[in-house]
Amino acid sequence: MSTVYTFVASPGHIYPDHPERPGRLDVLRSKLDSFEAEPLDANPASRDQISLVHHPRLVSTLEHVCREEAPGIIDYAPTYVTQTSFDDALLAAGGVLACSRAVINGEARNAFAIVRPPGHHAEPDRAMGFCIFNNVAIAARDALANGLERVQIIDYDAHHGNGTQAAFLNDERVAFLSAHQWGIYPGTGWITDAPGARKRIVNAPLPAYAGDKVYEQVADRIFKPFVESFKPQMIFVSVGFDAHWSDPITMLGLSTQGYLTLARKVVALAEEYCGGKIVFVLEGGYDPVNVANGADGIFEALTNSRSGNEANDPNPRAEPDCESRIEEIRKWHGFE
Template structure:
């Protein structure tokens, strides 16, 4: 096994082009990759997911509808926020493929942990509904792949994107082998993520955070609620939906986290992973829309993964 964190990405993820002014833009990934360029990670080409991978979480009718909607030129709106260009479907298949490959690498002993630098993001995509910039539920796919292909019994997701991962919640609602822990600003799009939403098997923990609360409030919530729950679950793999739009500089929300807060939270997750699952962590990029804050926070996140890998 290499001692290096695996970084999975593909140029196809730069070919998902949204209309001018859209926050989920090509420049997001360009800035992330530039920030990560100096780091000594194992660089892995993200494969295309197979249809069978996607069908672990989405029905065949959904995949067929996305293929029908994929434009040959220009842009096509799937809803007010979610767009496709000619390169979008391949980008989404690369994002899903990156998650499958990352899970395989970490569980197969090829890498201690991994980060998928991909777009479009995934955690808003519900079972048969694209939304919130997302087409495929990458984090939930990683869970199902680990459970059903690798035979794990317990997989946890920690989603710290500022927007609630309603798609991941929808896809894992009735999955007793999975624990979803999600912190998000409330009220905010998509309007879900209240503490009363606990899953069919008490397998979901939502941490609503009020607007204008900062990193100190977040740290208390995680220390008192989320991290003990994660440790008690003793997952065999931890998947992170790594959104960085809770940063104080982000234009789409009103939390006030710092780059250091993302580093702290990543380190705390990795510490639990070291204790309960041999450090096995797979992280995938979700939101983050201030380019400088995004790139700095992703770099801090990956640096913590690297520290945990040594």
């Protein structure tokens, strides 16, 4: 079985001077043919599929706003819409569904959904944080509707995946982990945010400049026991390349090599615990070169190959000591 991917650039979903723009994917688009992966066609998600996560009233309101009132800003983040944004968001969600279904049905070993607009901030009743619909949450619920009983989501975008957490706070079939920079948008995601769902809803808030060494410790000492304790049948990864040290809107410290190491570790967890069933889903990342280099590493991890990418961009800043923070997270969740 091969690795597959979908590519949904949504050129009509664009707003002047906004960082979440089609150009994020320009460098990556030029490299797609070099990856050892097969493209999949994406079809728009149905309203029934969107409603697996989102309130039907939100769906109808967003459709009206996009078709009748756009372009404009719909929240303070700012999240924008254009006349094509509703259809673009349906297609982005459909791109993740296509990847997920291919893996579930045994048509692909693993997958990467390269889609925009992103989704992990979108809550069941609210579009926010550059996100219209929560692509990964919709795919996770669809996986459950198609026979799976336990699905896990790991999110290492620089921002807390508040929307995904909200979608599954009371759904014991889904476990969610977010490793993110503490103190930035959306201001949620502290260690104790979900006291009624310890081990299943896990937040790893990290200080500014946390980089390769810290993330490797987080993967080994938090990701691993998180997956081990839940024993998922499939893993989704919300990956944002805005944790790179040179991203223009965040202050974390991952390098291209750090992203590759992280992808390899997560793929290895999927191999060990769920037969390799894993789907990466693009979230943020606002430097096109970082997005392309990071995606290169994901394809390298998924296909167990060498891409030839020689990017050498170590974090020039000193990393903080996060030992006490990691231990605090482990203790709260009883990870031993």
